[in-house]
Amino acid sequence: MTLEDIFNRLWSDYTTLNPSVQNVYDLFTNEGETVLNDHIAFRTFDHDKVNIDVLSRVFLEKGYEAKGQYVFEEKHLFAKHFEHKTDKSAPRVFISQLKTKDFSRFLQETVEAVVDKVPEKDLNSDNLIFSGNIWGTPDYKSYLKLREESEYAAWVYVYGFRANHFTVSINGLKKYDTIEKVNQFLKDNEFLMNSSGGEIKGTKEELLQQSSIMANHINVEFTDGVYSIPGCYYEFAQRYPDKNGELYSGFIAKSADKIFESTNYYKK
Numbered sequence: 001m002t003l004e005d006i007f008n009r010l011w012s013d014y015t016t017l018n019p020s021v022q023n024v025y026d027l028f029t030n031e032g033e034t035v036l037n038d039h040i041a042f043r044t045f046d047h048d049k050v051n052i053d054v055l056s057r058v059f060l061e062k063g064y065e066a067k068g069q070y071v072f073e074e075k076h077l078f079a080k081h082f083e084h085k086t087d088k089s090a091p092r093v094f095i096s097q098l099k100t101k102d103f104s105r106f107l108q109e110t111v112e113a114v115v116d117k118v119p120e121k122d123l124n125s126d127n128l129i130f131s132g133n134i135w136g137t138p139d140y141k142s143y144l145k146l147r148e149e150s151e152y153a154a155w156v157y158v159y160g161f162r163a164n165h166f167t168v169s170i171n172g173l174k175k176y177d178t179i180e181k182v183n184q185f186l187k188d189n190e191f192l193m194n195s196s197g198g199e200i201k202g203t204k205e206e207l208l209q210q211s212s213i214m215a216n217h218i219n220v221e222f223t224d225g226v227y228s229i230p231g232c233y234y235e236f237a238q239r240y241p242d243k244n245g246e247l248y249s250g251f252i253a254k255s256a257d258k259i260f261e262s263t264n265y266y267k268k
């Protein structure tokens with residue numbers, strides 16, 4: 001499996017599950033734009049069998065290396081980002097994990113139980129990052145209960161391992177070359193922006209500005225019925241050069257903190 005195969009497979013799953021993200025992609029390409037990925041992101045739990053170290057393995061094997069580390073106190077998350085050592089066109093990979101110990105016994109036991117359901121061979125497989133909800137059909141009651149404590153936990157419980165979002169590199173766009181223009185274009189096409197902390201997260205001075213649309217609702221099968229809940233979202237990032245003229249390549253924790261909320265439940 002080449003790196004290109006990996007991203008194609010993640011993209012295919014992402015757009016199949018969330019038809020609206022394909023619509024966003026098509027909006028830009030129909031305007032003659034080339035859509036490049038700034039980064040893609042995964043979510044997981046800090047459990048030894050599925051944590052960041054486990055999910056990042058396949059990328060390390062393909063020439064990636066660990067770069068920045070980020071702490072999100074309020075959401076009880078820790079994250080790392082990875083970059084390809086030589087291929088500068090390869091998207092950054094951002095992987096976060098939930099500090100389960102900070103949560104209730106119910107949450108911790110639920111995580112233990114779902115991870116325990118997965119055969120060892122699947123956990124050690126390079127296919128883990130594509131496996132989605134590898135622990136089987138979720139139940140709606142547990143989903144709701146998890147959501148009371150952590151929207152993030154509820155999302156991972158339902159969707160498992162897959163791209164949580166792709167991110168359009170605004171630096172790679174021609175006509176929509178600022179984050180303001182991108183956001184306006186999305187709103188003109190009736191996409192709902194994540195406005196937590198403002199539609200634009202970060203400043204030019206911080207060298208990274210980000211925005212995202214709220215995850216579309218999709219129908220998910222639970223053991224006790226089909227419910228419409230937020231799926232995956234699309235993000236947009238514009239990077240600025242530092243004093244040495246090099247584009248900033250890291251992430252800004254307080255911006256990412258708000259971007260995480262793009263999968264929060266909202267009424268349609």
Ligand code: NI
Nearest residue numbers: 041094167235
């Ligand atoms: Ni992101």
